Amino acid sequence: MAYRIAERMKGAQGSIIRELLKLANEPGMISFGGGSPDPDAFPSEAVARISEEAMRRQPAKILQYGISEGYPPLRETLKKHLQATEGISFEDNDILITSGGQQCADLAAKLFVNEGDTVLVESPSFIGCMNAFRSYGGRLQGVKLHEDGVDLEALEKAFRQPGISLFYIIPTFQNPSGFTTSAEKRRKVYELAQKYGVMILEDNPYGEVRFGGEWIAPIKAQDPDGRVIYMGSFSKTMAPGLRVGFVVMPKDLFNQFKIAKQATDVHSSNLFQLACDEFLNHWDYPAHLASIRALYRKKGLLMYDEIKKHAHPSLRFAKPQGGFFMMAYLPEGQDAMPFVQEALKRKVITVPGSAFTTDPAQPNNGVRLNFSAPSEEQIVRGAEILGKLSREMLG
Amino acid sequence: MAYRIAERMKGAQGSIIRELLKLANEPGMISFGGGSPDPDAFPSEAVARISEEAMRRQPAKILQYGISEGYPPLRETLKKHLQATEGISFEDNDILITSGGQQCADLAAKLFVNEGDTVLVESPSFIGCMNAFRSYGGRLQGVKLHEDGVDLEALEKAFRQPGISLFYIIPTFQNPSGFTTSAEKRRKVYELAQKYGVMILEDNPYGEVRFGGEWIAPIKAQDPDGRVIYMGSFSKTMAPGLRVGFVVMPKDLFNQFKIAKQATDVHSSNLFQLACDEFLNHWDYPAHLASIRALYRKKGLLMYDEIKKHAHPSLRFAKPQGGFFMMAYLPEGQDAMPFVQEALKRKVITVPGSAFTTDPAQPNNGVRLNFSAPSEEQIVRGAEILGKLSREMLG
Numbered sequence: 001m002a003y004r005i006a007e008r009m010k011g012a013q014g015s016i017i018r019e020l021l022k023l024a025n026e027p028g029m030i031s032f033g034g035g036s037p038d039p040d041a042f043p044s045e046a047v048a049r050i051s052e053e054a055m056r057r058q059p060a061k062i063l064q065y066g067i068s069e070g071y072p073p074l075r076e077t078l079k080k081h082l083q084a085t086e087g088i089s090f091e092d093n094d095i096l097i098t099s100g101g102q103q104c105a106d107l108a109a110k111l112f113v114n115e116g117d118t119v120l121v122e123s124p125s126f127i128g129c130m131n132a133f134r135s136y137g138g139r140l141q142g143v144k145l146h147e148d149g150v151d152l153e154a155l156e157k158a159f160r161q162p163g164i165s166l167f168y169i170i171p172t173f174q175n176p177s178g179f180t181t182s183a184e185k186r187r188k189v190y191e192l193a194q195k196y197g198v199m200i201l202e203d204n205p206y207g208e209v210r211f212g213g214e215w216i217a218p219i220k221a222q223d224p225d226g227r228v229i230y231m232g233s234f235s236k237t238m239a240p241g242l243r244v245g246f247v248v249m250p251k252d253l254f255n256q257f258k259i260a261k262q263a264t265d266v267h268s269s270n271l272f273q274l275a276c277d278e279f280l281n282h283w284d285y286p287a288h289l290a291s292i293r294a295l296y297r298k299k300g301l302l303m304y305d306e307i308k309k310h311a312h313p314s315l316r317f318a319k320p321q322g323g324f325f326m327m328a329y330l331p332e333g334q335d336a337m338p339f340v341q342e343a344l345k346r347k348v349i350t351v352p353g354s355a356f357t358t359d360p361a362q363p364n365n366g367v368r369l370n371f372s373a374p375s376e377e378q379i380v381r382g383a384e385i386l387g388k389l390s391r392e393m394l395g
Numbered sequence: 396m397a398y399r400i401a402e403r404m405k406g407a408q409g410s411i412i413r414e415l416l417k418l419a420n421e422p423g424m425i426s427f428g429g430g431s432p433d434p435d436a437f438p439s440e441a442v443a444r445i446s447e448e449a450m451r452r453q454p455a456k457i458l459q460y461g462i463s464e465g466y467p468p469l470r471e472t473l474k475k476h477l478q479a480t481e482g483i484s485f486e487d488n489d490i491l492i493t494s495g496g497q498q499c500a501d502l503a504a505k506l507f508v509n510e511g512d513t514v515l516v517e518s519p520s521f522i523g524c525m526n527a528f529r530s531y532g533g534r535l536q537g538v539k540l541h542e543d544g545v546d547l548e549a550l551e552k553a554f555r556q557p558g559i560s561l562f563y564i565i566p567t568f569q570n571p572s573g574f575t576t577s578a579e580k581r582r583k584v585y586e587l588a589q590k591y592g593v594m595i596l597e598d599n600p601y602g603e604v605r606f607g608g609e610w611i612a613p614i615k616a617q618d619p620d621g622r623v624i625y626m627g628s629f630s631k632t633m634a635p636g637l638r639v640g641f642v643v644m645p646k647d648l649f650n651q652f653k654i655a656k657q658a659t660d661v662h663s664s665n666l667f668q669l670a671c672d673e674f675l676n677h678w679d680y681p682a683h684l685a686s687i688r689a690l691y692r693k694k695g696l697l698m699y700d701e702i703k704k705h706a707h708p709s710l711r712f713a714k715p716q717g718g719f720f721m722m723a724y725l726p727e728g729q730d731a732m733p734f735v736q737e738a739l740k741r742k743v744i745t746v747p748g749s750a751f752t753t754d755p756a757q758p759n760n761g762v763r764l765n766f767s768a769p770s771e772e773q774i775v776r777g778a779e780i781l782g783k784l785s786r787e788m789l790g
Contacts, residue, residue: 001620003594005651006509006531006560012654036460044454052447059439063634065431099494099638099660106659110530114401115510131658135505136401165401199398225396239458241665243494256400259407263526264501265494269664270636 008115008137024349030382032369033349035324041292042239050278051271062271068262070097071273077280078246087221094254099268101205101233101245105132107260108201108229113138117165120158122150124356126175140358149181152188159196166201173206173323176356176368183216190219193227200228208237208289211297212321226250234276242272303371303379310387312394324372335363343389348382403510403532419744425777427764428744430719436687437634445673446666457666463657465492466668472675473641482616489649494663496600496628496640500527502655503596503624508533512560515553517545519751521570535753544576547583554591561596568601568718571751571763578611585614588622595623603632603684606692607716621645629671637667698766698774705782707789719767730758738784743777
């Protein structure tokens with residue numbers, strides 16, 4: 001029969017990247033296309049031991065219904081942690097546990113995006129959240145991203161429009177660009193949001209994966225108006241299979257988030273909320289962070305050095321300071337798709353920058369490269385293949 | 396600041412029951428108000444052992460990102476299981492794993508309910524799913540439920556209206572009523588849906604918790620048109636803390652569900668999907684079902700017998716044959732709220748029937764009684780208190 005799909009879903013698409021990744025299993029393929037963490041970074045032993053003990057000591061508590069706002073000890077632990085590490089105050093804010101970072105975007109969209117509203121995103125931006133906004137009928141509009149953050153003139157022009165429900169921003173080690181918004185630009189973004197009455201949805205999944213440069217406070221750390229919703233996740237710092245994320249919101253909005261969460265999936269995993277709480281409190285979380293930072297630093301700098309060694313000088317790319325990604329840019333005006341396709345023939349998967357924009361049909365000169373998932377050997381081989389290809393195509 | 400909440404969330408409410416249940420922790424309180432399973436019914440040992448082994452043998456697989464459609468072995472196991480036990484064919488259908496049964500309603504609403512659409516529900520019906528429909532801007536309309544299923548005349552009248560996106564039905568051991576739709580009425584509901592071109596969302600969380608009467612095939616077992624979406628869950632047969640449910644849909648809709656799931660929370664728990672799969676295949680699932688059926692049979696019949704022993708003869712209630720609930724009815728036209736409030740003063744929590752309708756302000760003569768969560772001792776004491784109260788109020 002002919003199905004009538006709701007209007008809101010007409011713009012939603014499957015992730016191109018998830019489809020690309022199916023190629024990653026072909027023999028000899030090197031994938032810089034994904035965005036998964038390195039399994040060596042997972043605190044597997046800790047999660048196994050905490051889980052065993054919890055299932056043995058209090059199975060009924062783990063297996064029974066939990067509460068929608070999240071496991072209370074984890075909420076308290078995160079408040080202290082976010083205050084200490086990110087400077088976020090909980091005097092006027094509260095926190096709710098989600099099923100991964102993605103659900104923060106889903107709940108925020110459910111609560112703030114009316115069908116037909118405009119949601120502003122950096123251009124390029126993270127596909128998963130763009131699809132969450134689309135799935136509530138949000139119309140995406142991209143604002144040009146520079147190396148030090150969004151273009152302020154373009155942002156102000158966009159803010160002037162009516163019907164802006166949210167500005168979605170990943171200020172630190174952005175996916176896909178790897179860029180970090182400067183402290184000054186963060187302040188200016190907030191000032192513009194104040195001037196035009198716009199809510200900010202700040203996503204910070206990579207903030208703790210910093211291996212170079214100086215820490216910069218999140219926008220949420222200075223939010224006198226309560227106009228910033230802050231989302232975080234354990235997917236990159238512990239493991240994505242835990243499906244534990246969190247969203248910080250002004251206290252006035254807590255009950256709305258709780259109702260939305262309850263209607264969506266009742267509550268998140270009791271077991272893994274407990275595991276995150278125990279891990280933060282009773283295992284050496286700073287030592288764990290230091291070890292995963294060292295791991296990703298090694299991989300990120302290796303990719304940077306190896307591409308630099310082989311690439312045509314007009315291929316631009318910045319040295320990564322954190323996160324999982326770097327972006328290489330062909331000369332301005334040159335679409336990256338032929339490069340990506342030729343690389344694929346040579347068994348290296350990359351993702352064209354166009355995939356991360358609101359209109360993937362437009363040419364884009366960026367190529368996203370992931371360094372968290374491939375092995376060091378794959379990084380060396382893949383970087384050489386991409387570098388040589390750039391010399392052939394640009395030389 | 397003043398927040399502009401999206402239109403769709405204006406009708407969504409927190410669950411009255413979840414608020415009521417906060418009283419349940421007061422000393423001496425007997426709660427017939429909840430709907431949680433008995434922790435004695437959880438296969439705790441199996442889940443602990445399966446989890447331990449999985450975390451030891453393949454931590455990276457458990458902790459890494461999973462796929463949105465669900466753990467492939469569990470999807471295959473469930474296809475066989477649903478074919479064998481419910482008569483659902485997978486020639487034209489497919490299955491996707493969700494984060495609990497609630498997420499089936501969330502995804503179905505996201506895909507089918509345009510804002511302003513009417514969603515038909517049995518009256519009374521399950522609050523959690525009603526809130527999911529409301530959270531997409533669906534307008535709820537109730538169709539009177541009798542002991543053998545929905546009122547067909549009222550259903551046909553409702554189907555005649557334009558803009559009906561879904562008819563949501565729990566045909567077996569319905570929450571809150573405990574009623575089961577007869578085989579004949581199931582056929583007639585389907586015929587009417589065909590006649591008026593309506594999609595059916597069939598929810599069956601309690602089907603396997605049958606401890607009396609004869610099995611009746613779900614509506615989905617005879618669905619030549621592909622107009623039935625079928626939702627199920629491990630929350631009642633294994634444990635709600637697993638957060639594993641599943642949705643069966645015509646193959647043509649599978650990709651849409653996958654996109655919606657991906658945009659919502661990426662994927663469900665790898666660990667507990669594996670645990671459900673292992674449990675169904677390698678532990679004695681039929682023996683487990685037999686033991687939880689015996690447990691709930693004992694409690695359900697105890698509640699029935701004890702209330703019968705003490706109650707005023709004009710309090711009506713049917714002998715439960717499965718599920719977690721029975722409903723007691725005061726004489727027609729008499730609102731149950733004063734009864735519920737007086738019971739609460741005597742330390743027995745029940746839920747007024749009005750809470751399960753589309754307009755809780757309307758008087759309703761039903762009182763929902765849960766027998767899965769309280770202990771046998773609590774059932775005996777609580778039933779006596781309620782029975783005596785009915786004699787005082789009706790005598």
